Amino acid sequence: VSLVDLRRARIAVFDSGMGGLTVLRAIERLLPGADYLYFGDTARLPYGAKSQKTIARCVVSAAKHLEAQGIDLLVIGCNTASALALYDVREAVNVPVIGVIEPGATAAEELSHSREAIVFATEATVNSHAYQRALARRGFNTFEKACPLLVPLVEEGWVNHPVTEQVARIYMIETLRLAPANCDALILGCTHYPLLKDLFRRVAPQRIQLVDPAEATAHAVVSQLPDNMKLCALMPNAVPTYRFMVTDSTEKFSRMAPLFLNFEVDHVELVDVGQ
């Protein structure tokens, strides 16, 4: 790659709401010299109760909007959207599309000796069994546990709160009662859960390693990025730029973003991509 070919990558991260910011942050830590576009479909969240067809329509409309902004790569940061709409999005746009589930399963494969894993996720992601299938292809036996209280607790800002620790402990006890005895990997299968990593470390048995699909996804982005963009993104002193787009309440997004990012978000665009 000659220096004249160097080009900043335009990387888009889609999520149904705020949670994908943990994925954005993981990518930006590895690739600081890039331009980031974040799309939070806040008007239509949560995707949990919606049908596959509706979710695919929502994600595809957002993906097309992002493609029209001129992007080099699209990351589906939302676990539910990755589970239910990845193939529809890949058919609809002409840029590489990376979901969080395959990278998460690959990361579990690298960490686990027993090939027995636990997945904590939202009800919709558990019901899709996307992680179970991705892990089964890698020879895993998987126990999936829906943890519906964890997202509201994170969104209340109770990240280091005794109530949240108590709830996580209850979910862990319920899980260990039913999970394979030798499981040694816990996949944090919802974008909000990496914020509770310290807390999960305290409530999980020592033998269990935590798997953060956001980090694994960031590594997948690095490996998919063309060399001229990768080198540019890794230049010393390179800094990221950000554009934030949401479909409802820019004010709420700005207010809650610091829960997920280490900086303030003062400009958020309101986008209309239809029903």
Add this chain to the structure above:
Amino acid sequence: VSLVDLRRARIAVFDSGMGGLTVLRAIERLLPGADYLYFGDTARLPYGAKSQKTIARCVVSAAKHLEAQGIDLLVIGCNTASALALYDVREAVNVPVIGVIEPGATAAEELSHSREAIVFATEATVNSHAYQRALARRGFNTFEKACPLLVPLVEEGWVNHPVTEQVARIYMIETLRLAPANCDALILGCTHYPLLKDLFRRVAPQRIQLVDPAEATAHAVVSQLPDNMKLCALMPNAVPTYRFMVTDSTEKFSRMAPLFLNFEVDHVELVDVGQ
């Protein structure tokens, strides 16, 4: 009213999801001899993050669907929908429409001596300030507190759970720090909260009375019902009939209904009222 005029009332209760079942139950306790239609707009919940225009469109489409089933009275059981769409619904249908906010405010007026009240509600209801306005017209000074964790806790089935009590206690402490010193009424401004009545009783100071808008709404229904239907509904040994309609996942509705009702719901209709 002559006996030949007696007629069973057809009473519809609308909600964005399951919570309105507490309103249905309060009405049915007062008026057992009636036919009940329940509509849960589960595909489009939560209404919290949506604009007034979108919410009004959703509620009006449901109200028209209910009107087409031949009803005598429509109750908007959802606090957010009552706050944001009551007038649109009244214009759209030709049956009496009762919301939960005015009856709730009237009940607070009857119980309170200090005219200082607390409202616990969802974020959307608090942001609408509908209770504050309704109470201000009655000379009240009101402190509104958003309690976003309580709905997920109820929906997890943790109604008598130490975690839920701890969360309610935290909300109460945060509220008492800021609320008027003499407040003596706590309005349970979300349809899920009446399920936590015993728990609120334990965490609220003795001087504070609990106001359940569901009960107040049931009394409003009784007073609006024509005499021939009211007499029929109050006949000894009269029993209610039920029809349940939802816009998504009838299975989830059936599974969760026993949290709110004292009987099993084995038949739920899936209804499509468009976007």
